[in-house]
Amino acid sequence: MKKFKDYKVGAEKYITFVDSEFYPDYIEMAEMMYKDILVRFYDLVHSSDSSQGLLVKISQEKGPTRIQLLRVFRKYVSPDTSVEMLKVKSKIPNIILEFGDRFRDLEEVKLKLYPRNNPDPAIMALLYEYKDRGQKGYELTDTFFTWFERTFGDEYEIKGPRRAGKDLILSQELEGFPYAAPADFIIYRKADNVPLVVGFARYDSDRGGAQEDDRTGGNRDKITMINEYAEITDLPVKVLFINDGPGLLLGSMWNDYASLEEYGLDNAMVCTLKMVNERITKEWLES
Known part of the structure; x- marks a missing residue:
């Protein structure tokens, strides 16, 4: 399977743009x-x-x-x-x-x-x-939820706020999870309610500098926590970052997200919406 870093050549083709209004039209x-x-x-x-x-x-x-x-x-x-x-x-x-x-x-x-x-x-x-702050992120999660339910809804359930709403708190959602860490969604196998994926979604209109560094470090911490939990509980839970927007093309963002997959040792995936059909498969969900 192609990794996130393999999409860097031609990355512009894999970015989704959520339209903004033109000034001064509004x-x-x-x-x-x-x-x-x-x-x-x-x-x-x-x-x-x-x-x-x-x-x-x-x-x-x-x-x-x-x-x-x-x-x-x-x-x-x-x-x-x-x-x-x-x-x-x-x-x-x-x-x-x-x-x-x-x-x-x-x-x-x-x-x-x-x-x-x-x-x-x-x-x-x-x-x-x-008033529109956060709306592009809501569009991202709503679109991903719709795609996931249409593609995998018979066998898997995705839980979390589609648009506005409180984050899921992992210590409340995953039995024995030791940290009160927030997540945007969790994917479960319907047959036995086993958690398979903890997910985070972000639309980046613009990003760079110290914020970029903070984002990368925070995401590494998420991978570490969830990998430790998976090892202790012997559950096949993985991390999925749904990230999109032109901010991914700025600075070192693409490389930074690619490094998250390497750090996750095959238990972490980064996708834009235009990659999900190719990358998120039943085989990956169950791996």
């Missing part, structure tokens, strides 16, 4: 979706007496509106703080204590704001783009 839709968010941010700014007070007021908003307002707050007031950090309400006092002195002064924020009746189109475009 500006009108972005305005329809996010104008009210910027109007609300404008009102909160002008009713607050400090940037710290503004953050407190935003934290009192409800649900999705609060998250969108936090994204705007980060752009205008505090680029040092991530939305993930800001959205935990109980942490707001500590964030203000630790980072509040770096917030942009509220009077300067007021000077930078667009008029209430004419919100900043660039911010609306950014908010629109945020």
Whole structure:
């Protein structure tokens, strides 16, 4: 069987592109979706007496509106703080204590704001783009699940979120697995419910530098954990990375993923969607 490294010549032919919208074609839709968010941010700014007070007021908003307002707050007031950090309400006092002195002064924020009746189109475009983060990965897993069920559904079951949803936690899914490690899917043999494959899916639009190195190291750790588990339990469980997107063509990504297969000692496979028909076979699943 060809290995992932053998596809490097002509790699472009094996990449799947998930379409993105062209800028500025979505500006009108972005305005329809996010104008009210910027109007609300404008009102909160002008009713607050400090940037710290503004953050407190935003934290009192409800649900999705609060998250969108936090994204705007980060752009205008505090680029040092991530939305993930800001959205935990109980942490707001500590964030203000630790980072509040770096917030942009509220009077300067007021000077930078667009008029209430004419919100900043660039911010609306950014908010629109945020909504699609992760969507390409969901398309990848959904397409793979559909292919797998059509091809192997009679004998094997694939378990996991097709699109959005919580990762599978391996210590909860595999008996005796010692680590609370997340996975995107697990493939079982239906006849006896034996786990055969632990899978991870990723769509890379862009990738490089330190992130690339971190990804490779993390994937090696996954292979190590699952190979150790397979040896201890004497189960034929393997690792499958479904990776796709133009990011695979950047830097050393293709070589890095090829090295994962070598490291996995035939218990690890890397595939793009255009390789699955050729590489994922019943023989491999049962090996």
